[in-house]
Amino acid sequence: MRLGALVRKEFLLLTRDYHALAVLFLMPALFVLLMAFALAEVNQDRLPALELVLETPQASEESAFFAAALGGQLPESRVLESGNQALPRIRLGNDFAEQLLDTEQVSLSLIFPAATDALTRQRLRTAVQVALAQTRLMAFLLDTGDLAADSSLAERLELVDQRTEIRIDEQELLASGALEQRANASQHSVPAWLIFGMFFVMLPMANGFQREQQSGILLRLRCLGVSMGTLALSKLLPYLAINLLQFVLLLAIGVWALPLLGLPGLQLPGSAAAYVLLASCLALAACCLGLAIASLARSGEQALMLSGGINLILAAIGGIMVPRSVMPEAMARLAEISPMSWALDAFLVLLVGQGSLSDVAPWCARLLLFAAIVGAAALFLFLKRLNDTQWTTHN
Known part of the structure; x- marks a missing residue:
């Protein structure tokens, strides 16, 4: 009571x-x-769009392909030719095209403003690595004749995407041991x-x-x-x-x-x-x-x-x-x-x-x-x- x-x-x-x-x-x-x-x-693996600057001191077919491949790795992001100092920058070297097949180290640098968060830095590093690998593959295909020298940028991107495309089926392992589609x-x-x-x-x-x-x-x-x-x-x-x-x-x-x-x-x-x-x-x-x-x-x-x-x-x-x-x-x-x-x-x-x-x-x-x-x-x-x-x- x-x-x-x-x-x-x-x-x-x-x-x-x-x-x-x-x-x-x-x-x-x-x-x-x-x-x-x-x-x-x-949580849905759809990360927010980025805005960055790509500096290319010497324009070439290779640098144009790299810019296109980078845009493919960062969907909905803006890759600018110039911008203020508050934006992350990718700077290609003067001999970027010549170094693609000659050396393991390509002349390229990443410049981050101090306020850039860790997630953005990691996303850019990964995107640059993939875009650079695709650009080197494109240069190799041109060198071996598997890719026509007069092919367009779109054709080159399509062929390289086909050669590097990977599909992964992601599933959840349930407590019962069964597999289910992702939560x-x-x-x-x-x-x-x-x-x-x-x-x-x-x-x-x-x-x-x-x-x-x-x-x-x-x-x-x-x-x-x-x-x-x-x-x-x-x-x-x-x-x-x-x-x-x-x-x-x-x-x-x-x-x-x-x-x-x-x-x-x-x-x-x-x-x-x-x-x-x-x-x-x-x-x-x-x-x-x-x-x-x-x-x-x-x-x-x-x-x-x-x-x-x-x-x-x-x-x-x-x-x-x-x-x-x-x-x-x-x-x-x-x-x-x-x-x-x-x-x-x-x-x-x-x-x-x-x-x-x-x-x-x-x-x-x-x-x-x-x-x-x-x-x-x-x-x-x-x-x-x-x-x-x-x-x-x-x-």
């Missing part, structure tokens, strides 16, 4: 706190939508920001606890004989329900809202029971951590710093903000301690690998173990905080 009344009280307080509702629902939804938009082209972009991006959003439950939990302690509500409840376990459950259960609602809402945004915005919709293959298990374990881990933060923080400012800081750190090392595949080895190993990393792996097994309940069970077991350890620490801190409040009040 008391537990039900306390849970109802938490829900009423939360529904009147518009800032907390925004943190729990609006902000995660915006994260999912904005990051899906921001990474739409990257869509949303199945990689939506889960990460869904997990990140669910862990924001720490902030309203901590703030609510601070308000109740400062107003004396916690002390009055203890004076009425409400047990510590009942108080702790009254804090956990409402936010567990909210986390589960977040899970459903954010998945629904991925399934139905993203297609309305022109993005690939999230597909949910696999067992419904596996999603329920993952949602429950993830919510429990997030709420236990939230209870621990609430018990540790001594003010609203501390609650904000601890909850926000821990959330960002777990996301940074857990592969949410930066994929583990691009992390250094030491950082990738460190990611294994983040519950966000476990939840993300379980999500990818479900969404991309089309896994079953047994496939996500190991990751869910880690989340449950984390919840048990952090929850036990949270209960200890919670009891200590209540006892400190009573002692301080009576003295």
Whole structure:
């Protein structure tokens, strides 16, 4: 009876706190939508167009072919003859045509402005290497007579493309061992920001606890004989329900809202029971951590710093903000301690690998173990905080 009344009280307080509702629902939804938009082209292997300058001190058939081949490697990009210093530059040497067949090193240089990001640098290096290899092949075919000297640029490009064309059938290896066509972009991006959003439950939990302690509500409840376990459950259960609602809402945004915005919709293959298990374990881990933060923080400012800081750190090392595949080895190993990393792996097994309940069970077991350890620490801190409040009040 008391537990039900306390849970109802938490829900009423939360529904009147518009800032907390925004943190729990609006902000995660915006994260999912904005990051899906921001990474739409990257996740679909359709990288944004570039603008660069190709300097050719001595125009020749070889340099013209190189420019055309480079344009083929960077579709929709603009290759300019001149431009400002803020653009990446490719500079061909004066003896570019003569060196194609004579030496292994062709006179060519790449010049990057300091602000050029790593992805753009790598894309340009790869495009230049392929275009240069195609240009050398063209020169070799001309030298051997396999390509007519009077052939047009289009004919040369067509023949070289035929000689260098490679088709790769990319498939996903499912958890069952079967092969399936490649998963869509949303199945990689939506889960990460869904997990990140669910862990924001720490902030309203901590703030609510601070308000109740400062107003004396916690002390009055203890004076009425409400047990510590009942108080702790009254804090956990409402936010567990909210986390589960977040899970459903954010998945629904991925399934139905993203297609309305022109993005690939999230597909949910696999067992419904596996999603329920993952949602429950993830919510429990997030709420236990939230209870621990609430018990540790001594003010609203501390609650904000601890909850926000821990959330960002777990996301940074857990592969949410930066994929583990691009992390250094030491950082990738460190990611294994983040519950966000476990939840993300379980999500990818479900969404991309089309896994079953047994496939996500190991990751869910880690989340449950984390919840048990952090929850036990949270209960200890919670009891200590209540006892400190009573002692301080009576003295």
